[in-house]
Amino acid sequence: MSDQTPLVRIEGLSKHFGDTVALDNLTLDIAKGEFVTFLGPSGCGKSTTLRILGGFERPTTGRVILDGEDVTRQPPEKRHVNMVFQDYALFPHMTVAQNVAFGLELKGMSRSEIRRRSEEIMSFLELESYASRYPLQLSGGQRQRVALARALAPDPALLLLDEPLGALDAKLRGQVQQELKSIQRRTRKTFFFVTHDQEEALTMSDRIVVMNKGKVEQDGTPEELYFRPASRFVAEFIGETNLLSGQMRGTEGDKVVMDWENTTLLGTAPAGIPGKGQPITASVRLEKLGFSAERPQTANAVQGRVVGKTFLGSRMAVQVAVGDGDVLLKAYVDVQTGQSVDDDLIWIGWEPDNMAVLND
Numbered sequence: 001m002s003d004q005t006p007l008v009r010i011e012g013l014s015k016h017f018g019d020t021v022a023l024d025n026l027t028l029d030i031a032k033g034e035f036v037t038f039l040g041p042s043g044c045g046k047s048t049t050l051r052i053l054g055g056f057e058r059p060t061t062g063r064v065i066l067d068g069e070d071v072t073r074q075p076p077e078k079r080h081v082n083m084v085f086q087d088y089a090l091f092p093h094m095t096v097a098q099n100v101a102f103g104l105e106l107k108g109m110s111r112s113e114i115r116r117r118s119e120e121i122m123s124f125l126e127l128e129s130y131a132s133r134y135p136l137q138l139s140g141g142q143r144q145r146v147a148l149a150r151a152l153a154p155d156p157a158l159l160l161l162d163e164p165l166g167a168l169d170a171k172l173r174g175q176v177q178q179e180l181k182s183i184q185r186r187t188r189k190t191f192f193f194v195t196h197d198q199e200e201a202l203t204m205s206d207r208i209v210v211m212n213k214g215k216v217e218q219d220g221t222p223e224e225l226y227f228r229p230a231s232r233f234v235a236e237f238i239g240e241t242n243l244l245s246g247q248m249r250g251t252e253g254d255k256v257v258m259d260w261e262n263t264t265l266l267g268t269a270p271a272g273i274p275g276k277g278q279p280i281t282a283s284v285r286l287e288k289l290g291f292s293a294e295r296p297q298t299a300n301a302v303q304g305r306v307v308g309k310t311f312l313g314s315r316m317a318v319q320v321a322v323g324d325g326d327v328l329l330k331a332y333v334d335v336q337t338g339q340s341v342d343d344d345l346i347w348i349g350w351e352p353d354n355m356a357v358l359n360d
């Protein structure tokens with residue numbers, strides 16, 4: 001099999017629970033060694049997809065191909081897949097070493113092989129000194145690592161992680177995110193990670209699949225999703241943004257021309273945006289707007305009045321009223337570089353590449 005063959009191929013997967021459509025014709029490939037995150041609000045079908053991949057749920061229609069083999073009807077224990085749950089599901093009456101060995105015993109490995117594999121993975125995850133402790137004698141982050149060690153010990157082709165950091169407090173969560181990402185890099189395992197936390201998805205993933213109502217809303221790298229959102233849903237779900245509502249005027253080279261507040265703006269656009277004269281919306285991230293006293297050289301420029309400033313530590317959030325004053329733009333100003341926003345009336349400029357026209 002060539003390296004181009006995806007490790008996982010999800011083909012036309014649907015899942016209905018009575019009248020509820022949890023998944024609607026999902027098709028997706030996952031390459032070997034990728035860290036893919038499934039991101040979306042509660043109820044969008046993330047856990048259902050994970051459970052189907054793990055073999056805990058049968059799809060209504062569609063297939064799951066793993067390493068070239070159709071596993072749709074295979075039970076969990078027959079698949080080369082393992083799962084880490086949000087609550088870790090560690091056995092409280094077993095030591096760390098016994099928890100890690102558990103999955104290997106299920107596979108019917110010899111005692112010596114179980115010992116060798118357990119020690120190897122515990123050493124890799126720096127858990128040796130906790131081997132004889134019980135889960136209740138560990139911190140949240142350590143428990144999380146034990147759960148990961150137990151899931152990785154049988155050497156699965158695909159690791160499914162269902163909001164595995166949900167139980168950790170904010171500070172520890174950031175630290176464990178880095179740790180988990182580094183473990184994924186070092187093991188080169190394929191991770192399929194589910195979260196509803198957009199910041200977590202941006203920090204950790206090679207690729208993010210944004211889900212909405214059982215369908216893929218957008219699939220791309222964190223940078224693509226952040227700077228080139230295709231839809232209003234993605235623009236608003238990931239980070240903060242300015243949404244500019246205007247009218248389609250036409251195209252100029254590879255750029256879209258948009259009328260907005262008595263100004264002409266240029267932006268980038270996905271395929272399939274509406275025709276001339278139709279209403280369109282564009283997204284510009286807060287940090288992409290620049291301020292100046294004189295009209296800037298950027299293709300997009302508008303004059304406005306500063307109506308609010310909020311000090312946020314290293315940066316300042318500034319609200320600017322444009323047009324008749326009923327349209328507000330929000331921007332971040334770096335306090336260190338100290339762009340001046342003292343003047344009441346100022347210019348705001350941004351480049352066409354930083355304005356994404358949305359397809360809805």
Ligand SMILES: Nc1ncnc2c1ncn2[C@@H]1O[C@H](COP(=O)(O)OP(=O)(O)OP(=O)(O)O)[C@@H](O)[C@H]1O
Pocket residue numbers: 017020021022040041042043044045046047048049196
């Ligand atoms: N066993 C079930 N029986 C009936 N409906 C279900 C079942 N499991 C899931 N659903 C429904 O399917 C939809 C998708 O659920 P799913 O758990 O996959 O969402 P999710 O994105 O993982 O949400 P969350 O972030 O809250 O876990 C929801 O509307 C949910 O109510």
